[in-house]
Amino acid sequence: MSRRVFASAVLLLFVVMMCSSGRASNAVTSNSGNVQLPHTVDLFLPNQTLVVSKDGRSQETKRDSFASPSLVSAGGVIAAFAEGHMETKYQGGQSTKPSSDVVAEYIDSAWDWPTLVEKVNKDTWRAHTVLGAAEGKDYRMGGLHHPTSITRGNKVFLLAGGFGELKESRGNWEWGKFELTLVVGDVTNSTPGDPGGRIKWGPIRSPLNESTIAAHKGKLTEFVASGGSGVVMEEGTIVFPLMAKSGNEAEDVYSMIIYSTDDGSTWTLSTGISPAKCFNPRITEWEGKLLMIVDCEKDQRVYDSRDMGTTWTEAIGTLPGVWVKSQLGDYPDEGLHVDALITATIEGRNVMLYAQRGNFSGETERTTALYVWVTDNNRSFSVGPVGMDNAVKGELAGALLYSDGYLHLLQRRVSAEGSAISLSRLTEELKEIESVLSTWAQLDAFFSKLSIPTAGLVAVLSNASASNDMWYDEYLCLNATVTNATKVADGFQLTEPDSRVMWPVNIRESDVRHISLSQNFTLVATVIIEETPTADAPLLYAELFDAGPPYIIRLSYTADSKWETMVKGDTKTTTESGTWVAGKEYQVALMLQGNKASVFIDGKSLGKEEALSTDERPLDVAGFCFGACGMKNSPVTVANVFLYNRPLNPTEMNAIKDRKPVPTRGSESQAGGVPQTIASAVSGPEKNSAAPAMPMTLDPHAVEEVSEGGAAKRNTSRTEDVQFVVPEVSLNSAGSGLLPLLLLLLGLWGFAAA
Numbered sequence: 001m002s003r004r005v006f007a008s009a010v011l012l013l014f015v016v017m018m019c020s021s022g023r024a025s026n027a028v029t030s031n032s033g034n035v036q037l038p039h040t041v042d043l044f045l046p047n048q049t050l051v052v053s054k055d056g057r058s059q060e061t062k063r064d065s066f067a068s069p070s071l072v073s074a075g076g077v078i079a080a081f082a083e084g085h086m087e088t089k090y091q092g093g094q095s096t097k098p099s100s101d102v103v104a105e106y107i108d109s110a111w112d113w114p115t116l117v118e119k120v121n122k123d124t125w126r127a128h129t130v131l132g133a134a135e136g137k138d139y140r141m142g143g144l145h146h147p148t149s150i151t152r153g154n155k156v157f158l159l160a161g162g163f164g165e166l167k168e169s170r171g172n173w174e175w176g177k178f179e180l181t182l183v184v185g186d187v188t189n190s191t192p193g194d195p196g197g198r199i200k201w202g203p204i205r206s207p208l209n210e211s212t213i214a215a216h217k218g219k220l221t222e223f224v225a226s227g228g229s230g231v232v233m234e235e236g237t238i239v240f241p242l243m244a245k246s247g248n249e250a251e252d253v254y255s256m257i258i259y260s261t262d263d264g265s266t267w268t269l270s271t272g273i274s275p276a277k278c279f280n281p282r283i284t285e286w287e288g289k290l291l292m293i294v295d296c297e298k299d300q301r302v303y304d305s306r307d308m309g310t311t312w313t314e315a316i317g318t319l320p321g322v323w324v325k326s327q328l329g330d331y332p333d334e335g336l337h338v339d340a341l342i343t344a345t346i347e348g349r350n351v352m353l354y355a356q357r358g359n360f361s362g363e364t365e366r367t368t369a370l371y372v373w374v375t376d377n378n379r380s381f382s383v384g385p386v387g388m389d390n391a392v393k394g395e396l397a398g399a400l401l402y403s404d405g406y407l408h409l410l411q412r413r414v415s416a417e418g419s420a421i422s423l424s425r426l427t428e429e430l431k432e433i434e435s436v437l438s439t440w441a442q443l444d445a446f447f448s449k450l451s452i453p454t455a456g457l458v459a460v461l462s463n464a465s466a467s468n469d470m471w472y473d474e475y476l477c478l479n480a481t482v483t484n485a486t487k488v489a490d491g492f493q494l495t496e497p498d499s500r501v502m503w504p505v506n507i508r509e510s511d512v513r514h515i516s517l518s519q520n521f522t523l524v525a526t527v528i529i530e531e532t533p534t535a536d537a538p539l540l541y542a543e544l545f546d547a548g549p550p551y552i553i554r555l556s557y558t559a560d561s562k563w564e565t566m567v568k569g570d571t572k573t574t575t576e577s578g579t580w581v582a583g584k585e586y587q588v589a590l591m592l593q594g595n596k597a598s599v600f601i602d603g604k605s606l607g608k609e610e611a612l613s614t615d616e617r618p619l620d621v622a623g624f625c626f627g628a629c630g631m632k633n634s635p636v637t638v639a640n641v642f643l644y645n646r647p648l649n650p651t652e653m654n655a656i657k658d659r660k661p662v663p664t665r666g667s668e669s670q671a672g673g674v675p676q677t678i679a680s681a682v683s684g685p686e687k688n689s690a691a692p693a694m695p696m697t698l699d700p701h702a703v704e705e706v707s708e709g710g711a712a713k714r715n716t717s718r719t720e721d722v723q724f725v726v727p728e729v730s731l732n733s734a735g736s737g738l739l740p741l742l743l744l745l746l747g748l749w750g751f752a753a754a
Contacts, residue, residue: 038386038409038424041117043105044082044127046418051084051103051127054201060126063103065419068227069410073403074151075187077195078107080410081130081147081158082421100143101132102160106195109404113425128196131160131181131204144181148240150230156185156199157264159207159240161224178222178245182207184264207258207267215269220244220254223269226281228399229342233285237261237308241281241292244273255281255294257309270309274301282341286352286377291315293322293338300338316618317645320380320515321356321373340409344402346430347437351376353400355386355409372400372409372426374433378458378645379477380515381436383429387411406430436476443474450659456646458515461503462490462639471501478505478515478643483628491639493530500627501638506620515645517592517621522648524589524656525626525641529582533559533634541629542590544612544619551612551619553590553597556631565599569612577607587657593647595619602657603650 043049044066051061063084070081081104088098105127107116119125131144144162151157160181185199208223222245230240239259246252255274260267274281278294278301285291289304292312300322303312321338340355351374358371370387373380386409398411398421407430413420444454459478461471471480471492480503485492492501505515527539536558544551552568562576578601580586589600596609612619624643627633642656 037388038426038429039113039117040411040422040424041120042420042422043080043120043410044084044103044421046420049127051129053129058129066103066421067412067419068146069398069412069421070147070149070228071399071401071408071410072149072151072156072229073109073401074156075154075189075198076109077187077198078109078401078403078408079149079156079199080105080107080421080423081149082127083145083147084127084129084132098143099132100145102130102144102147102158103127103132104130106199107423108195109406113427116425126196130158130185130201131162131183146225146227148225148227148230150232150238150240152232152236152238152263154187155264156187157230157238157240158183158185159225159230159258161226161243178224180206180208180223180225180242180258182264182267207260208269212267212269215271219246220256220269220273221246223258226255226279228282228340231283231285231290231343233290234288236263238264239283239290239308241283242269243279243281246276252276253279255279255292257281257283257290257292259308268308270305272305272309272312274303274312282339284341284343284352286318286343291318291341293319293341295337317517317519318377319352319354320375320377321354340398340400342400342402346374346402347434347441349376349437349441351437353402353407355398355400356382370396370411372407372429374436376440378456378515379440379475381433381477383426383432386424386426386429387413407433440475449662451655451662452642452659453644453648453652453655456644457642458517458645459643461501461641471503478503485627488637489639491526491637491641493635493637494627494633495530495635497632498628499633500625500629502623502625502629503641504623506622517645519594519618520592520646521621522589522591522644522646522653523624523641524587524644524648524653526585526639526657527588528585528637529557529580530635530637531582532561533557535559536564536631537634537636538625538627538629538631539636540588540590541625542592543622543625544592545622546619550622553592553599553612554629555588555590555599555606563599563601563606565606565610567597567610567612569595569597569610573610575607587653589648589653590624591647592619592621600650600653603653 044063046065047062049062049066051063052058064087065085066082067085068083072079072081081102084101084103086099105120105125107119111119131147144160146161148159149156162179162181163177181204183201183204185201188198188200213220224243226241226243228241230238232238237259239257242256242258244254244256246254254276255278256272257270258267259270274292274294275296278296280295282293283290286304289306290309292303292305294301294303302315302318302322304315304318305312319338319341338354338356340353342353344351344353354373354375356371356373357368368389369385371382371384372386373382375381396412396414398409401408401410407426409424409426411422411424413422443460444457447454447457447460458475460474461480462474463472468485468487469482471482473479480501482492482501484496484499485494485501487493494500505517523540523542525540529539536556538554538556540555542553544553552566554566554568556564556566557580558564558576561579561581563578563580564574564576566572566574587600587602589603591598591600592612593609595613596611598609599606626638627636640656
C-alpha cells in the first residue's frame with residue numbers, strides 16, 4: 001500500500017473515532033436544545049440599560065449596543081466594563097454624530113447569586129460612564145474602544161483605546177488618530193450597600209508621552225488598547241496588551257505591551273513587537289514569563305518574553321489550545337480561537353483558564369458552542385458548554401474572572417436586537433474543575449510514590465473500566481476507543497484481526513486540541529505478544545502531520561521473531577533488529593525529539609534515530625494506534641500506557657517498568673481489604689529494601705468508595721456518547737474506602753487526621 005493511501009486510511013480512522021466520541025472526552029451529553037447552560041444575568045442590554053455619569057448625577061441615556069467586555073475584582077467590588085455605542089442616526093437629511101464610551105456596572109462580591117440577580121433586575125439599577133465625552137470639558141476623544149482592566153491591591157487600572165475628535169467631512173464622519181487613555185480608581189469602604197460608590201476614579205490621562213513613543217524611532221505612530229485584561233507580574237509590574245500601527249501605506253498592525261514598574265506613575269512601551277498583521281493580543285504570566293497570544297492572518301500564535309517585551313520568542317506548544325499553523329478556511333470564523341486567558345491558583349495548583357469556541361453536535365443540529373478550558377500546560381480539561389449559538393443569537397467569548405472562590409464569565413451575545421453583555425457565575429463548572437485538579441494532584445503523587453516520573457506526564461491508560469469500547473484516561477483528558485478487544489488487568493487483549501486501540505490526540509476536524517506534542521513526546525506501553533503471527537503484524541503506530549501528507553512511526557513484529565521499525569517522513573526507512581519471545585512482557589516506547597524518531601524496547605534503543613523531515617518545521621501528532629492499524633492484527637496484550645510531552649531517558653523508562661516504591665520511614669498497617677498488589681507499595685522498609693518490581697497491575701483506584709447501602713459510589717462524568725467512571729476522592733473525605741489507601745501510599749495519613 002502506498003504511503004499516501006495507507007496513511008490517509010489511518011488518519012480517516014482517527015477522524016471517525018474523534019467525531020463519533022464527541023467534541024471532547026468530557027463534553028456534555030445533550031442536544032443543543034436542552035444543554036444545561038450556566039445561569040446568566042444580563043448586565044448591558046441595547047436600548048434598555050440606563051447609563052449615568054460617574055457620580056450618577058447626569059441625565060440617564062441608553063446605548064444602541066455594547067461590546068468588548070472586561071471584568072475585574074478589587075476590595076470586595078466586581079467591576080464589569082463594556083464599550084457602549086451610539087450609532088449614527090439620520091433625520092431630515094442630517095446625521096447625528098456617532099460615539100462610543102466605556103461604561104461599568106459594579107457588583108458586591110459578597111452577594112450570592114440570587115441577590116445579585118435581584119439587584120441587577122431592579123428598576124433602580126444603573127450603569128455608569130467611566131470614560132466618555134460627558135466626563136470632562138478637557139476630554140476630546142471622538143470614541144473609546146476596547147476597555148482593558150487590571151487591579152493591584154485596591155486600585156483598578158482601566159486602559160482604553162480611542163480615536164481623536166470626530167469631524168464631519170462631506171457628509172461623512174471621520175475619526176482622528178488612535179490614542180490611549182488611562183484612568184485609575186481607588187476602592188474605598190464608603191457607601192455601604194452601594195458598590196458603585198466605592199470606586200473613586202482619578203483624572204483621565206494618557207500613559208504615553210513623546211519620550212515613550214520615541215523609543216520606537218517613529219516606526220510606530222498610533223496605539224490602541226486590545227481589550228480584555230492586563231496582568232500584574234509577580235514582582236508587581238503592571239502590564240497591558242496593546243496594538244500599534246506602523247503608519248506606512250499598508251497600515252500594518254502589531255501586538256506589544258505597555259508596562260509600569262512604579263504603580264502606574266510612569267509607563268514604558270516594549271521595544272519588541274510581534275510580526276506584522278498579528279493583533280488582538282491576550283497576555284498572562286506563566287512560570288515567570290509573560291505569555292502573549294495573538295491572532296494572525298490564518299492562525300493564532302503564542303509568544304513569550306522574559307524581559308518585558310524586549311524580545312518575543314514564539315513558544316510552540318506552550319498553550320495546548322492554540323493551533324500554531326495555518327488552517328483551511330477563513331480564520332478566525334472557521335478556526336479555533338483561544339480567548340479570555342487568565343491564570344489562577346485552584347486546589348493549590350497554578351493553572352491557566354481560557355475560553356474557546358468549538359463545534360457542538362446535538363441530536364438534531366450541529367452548532368457552535370463556547371467552552372472553558374483549564375490547563376497546567378501539560379493536561380487540558382474542558383467544562384461546558386457555557387454558551388451556545390442558535391438561529392436567534394450567537395455567543396461570543398468575553399472575559400473570565402476567578403476571585404473570592406468564584407469563577408465568572410462576562411460574555412457578549414449578538415442577536416437581531418443588537419449586542420448585549422451578560423454575566424455568568426460558573427459554580428458547577430468550577431466544582432468540576434476543582435475535582436479534576438484534585439484528581440491530577442492525587443495521581444501525580446501516586447505515581448511519584450512508585451518512582452514513575454510525572455514531569456510532562458499528559459495521560460495514562462491503565463485500568464480497563466466497565467466499558468468494552470472505551471479505555472479511559474486516568475487523568476480524565478484523553479480517552480481511547482477500543483475495537484473488538486477483551487479486558488485484562490490494566491489494559492486490553494487484542495485477539496481478532498481487526499482488534500485495535502485508537503488514541504486520537506489532535507484532530508482538526510473535531511475542532512479540539514487536547515494537548516500539544518509538537519516536536520517532543522514519548523509514548524510508553526507494556527505489551528505481551530501472545531503468539532507468533534503467520535505474517536508481519538503491527539504493534540504500535542503514531543501519525544504526525546503538517547500541511548502535507550502524514551508522517552508515520554510504526555513498530556511491528558515479524559513472523560521470524562524480529563522487531564521491525566518503520567519511519568515514513570520525507571523518506572522511508574524500515575529496520576529489523578533484535579528478537580522477541582511470545583508470552584514475554586516487554587516495555588515498548590516511541591519517542592520524538594525535534595524531528596527525529598526513536599523506538600525503544602525495555603529502555604534500549606532499537607536501531608538509530610531517524611529523521612522524519614529534512615527541515616525543522618514542527619509536526620503535530622494526530623494520534624496513536626495499537627493493533628490493527630492499516631495491517632491485520634495478531635493476538636497481543638497492551639497495558640499501562642503513559643504519554644509524555646517530552647523525551648524520556650532510559651533511566652526514566654526503566655522507572656516506569658520497574659515501578660519501585662519510594663521507601664518509607666517506617667512500616668504502616670495494611671488497610672483492610674486492600675489487594676496485596678497495591679498494599680505492597682506501602683509495606684515497611686524490610687520489603688522495600690529489596691525494591692522488587694511491581695506486579696503488572698497499576699490501578700490507583702483499585703478500592704472503590706462504598707456507600708451506606710453497600711454499593712460502590714462513583715462520580716460519573718460524561719462524554720457526548722458514553723459515560724465514564726471517575727473515583728470520587730478527596731483529601732477531606734477521610735471516611736472513603738479509597739482515601740486511606742491513597743493516604744498510606746502518599747504518606748499523608750497524619751495530615752488528613754490533623
